Amino acid sequence: MNRKKETIREVVQHTLAEHEISDEFALSEHVVVYPGDCLNLLRTIPTESLQLIVTSPPYNIGKEYEKRLHLDRYLQQQAQIITECVRVLSPRGSICWQVGNYVDRGAIIPLDTVLYPIFSGLGLRMRNRIIWHFEHGLHCSRRFSGRYETIIWFTKSNDYVFNLDAVRVPQKYPGKKYFKGPKAGQYSCNPLGKNPGDLWVIPNVKSNHVEKTEHPCQFPVELIERLVLSLTNEGDWVMDPFLGTGTSIIAAFRHKRRGAGAETVHRYVKLARQRIHQEMNGTLRTRPMDKPVYDPNKASNALTITPWKENTAQTMLFQKNPKYRRKANR
Numbered sequence: 575m576n577r578k579k580e581t582i583r584e585v586v587q588h589t590l591a592e593h594e595i596s597d598e599f600a601l602s603e604h605v606v607v608y609p610g611d612c613l614n615l616l617r618t619i620p621t622e623s624l625q626l627i628v629t630s631p632p633y634n635i636g637k638e639y640e641k642r643l644h645l646d647r648y649l650q651q652q653a654q655i656i657t658e659c660v661r662v663l664s665p666r667g668s669i670c671w672q673v674g675n676y677v678d679r680g681a682i683i684p685l686d687t688v689l690y691p692i693f694s695g696l697g698l699r700m701r702n703r704i705i706w707h708f709e710h711g712l713h714c715s716r717r718f719s720g721r722y723e724t725i726i727w728f729t730k731s732n733d734y735v736f737n738l739d740a741v742r743v744p745q746k747y748p749g750k751k752y753f754k755g756p757k758a759g760q761y762s763c764n765p766l767g768k769n770p771g772d773l774w775v776i777p778n779v780k781s782n783h784v785e786k787t788e789h790p791c792q793f794p795v796e797l798i799e800r801l802v803l804s805l806t807n808e809g810d811w812v813m814d815p816f817l818g819t820g821t822s823i824i825a826a827f828r829h830k831r832r833g834a835g836a837e838t839v840h841r842y843v844k845l846a847r848q849r850i851h852q853e854m855n856g857t858l859r860t861r862p863m864d865k866p867v868y869d870p871n872k873a874s875n876a877l878t879i880t881p882w883k884e885n886t887a888q889t890m891l892f893q894k895n896p897k898y899r900r901k902a903n904r
């Protein structure tokens with residue numbers, strides 16, 4: 575093929591596809607999927623060599639891939655892994671720990687609150703506690719259904735990589751200009767877009783999501799892309815100690831970073847390798863970063879009944895009219 579006629583994406587895929595997926599860490603590698611315990615992988619990684627460690631650990635809630643432990647024991651295990659992560663983190667690097675709730679006989683303990691002392695005790699500084707809001711999950715009957723989790727972002731020092739321009743989002747009024755004063759005629763907001771803030775509305779990977787696999791708790795690729803773009807530069811290492819289906823490596827690879835991760839369950843290791851290969855050859859289907867969140871009111875899907883346009887049982891629940899109440903109770 576004439577290299578001059580290749581698109582940039584093709585050139586990148588071409589170059590990166592030449593890299594194998596290694597199962598052992600070496601700084602000369604580009605993609606590492608370690609089939610085993612993350613502590614064993616971490617022990618092979620040189621000190622201060624990784625720019626971003628991003629992960630979602632088991633929440634200790636009895637998922638198929640974890641053994642439910644007493645909370646103290648769970649936190650001890652996490653502390654051991656986090657300590658190793660801090661050792662391998664570069665001085666300008668970041669750690670992002672994405673967590674939800676531990677649930678004990680119906681009472682919730684937000685895991686970020688109990689993990690925070692471990693990170694701060696190791697000298698890390700918290701930069702954001704990002705709220706990741708999504709619409710799908712368990713329907714609770716004894717409390718409000720949980721529709722957010724958090725990403726706690728820590729840095730090793732005050733001099734850390736943060737590429738805000740790479741992740742700006744459209745302004746509410748993009749063309750707005752000062753109409754008087756010394757800046758009249760100039761844009762009153764950043765024409766590159768605005769800071770995405772610390773509340774991220776990104777669909778989670780449930781049944782209809784294009785990225786859904788058999789894994790019960792996958793990251794959406796777009797969630798990690800935002801972290802990779804803002805917290806690393808091209809060529810940097812991104813590592814996920816609890817790799818699952820390989821999402822963090824996929825996001826890293828897509829943006830010309832190096833990616834590594836560990837996973838103990840054989841079939842997820844296989845799945846991760848498969849998805850990374852698909853990403854390498856350009857066939858992995860993912861939800862694009864800039865795609866607006868589904869709005870049922872605007873949807874033209876014939877299967878969707880927008881309850882507020884029709885007199886359905888749901889609308890009736892909101893109506894005071896006794897006529898509707900009777901119907902709704904049928």
Ligand SMILES: C[S@@+](CC[C@H](N)C(=O)[O-])C[C@H]1O[C@@H](n2cnc3c(N)ncnc32)[C@H](O)[C@@H]1O
Pocket residue numbers: 610611612613629630631632633639640789791792793794815816817818819820821822836837838839842
């Ligand atoms: C919450 S899931 C992460 C899913 C991942 N974010 C993705 O997008 O697919 C946690 C994963 O960690 C794996 N795991 C649990 N303990 C582990 C350990 N000690 N070392 C490596 N992987 C582990 C589990 O099998 C599970 O797939």
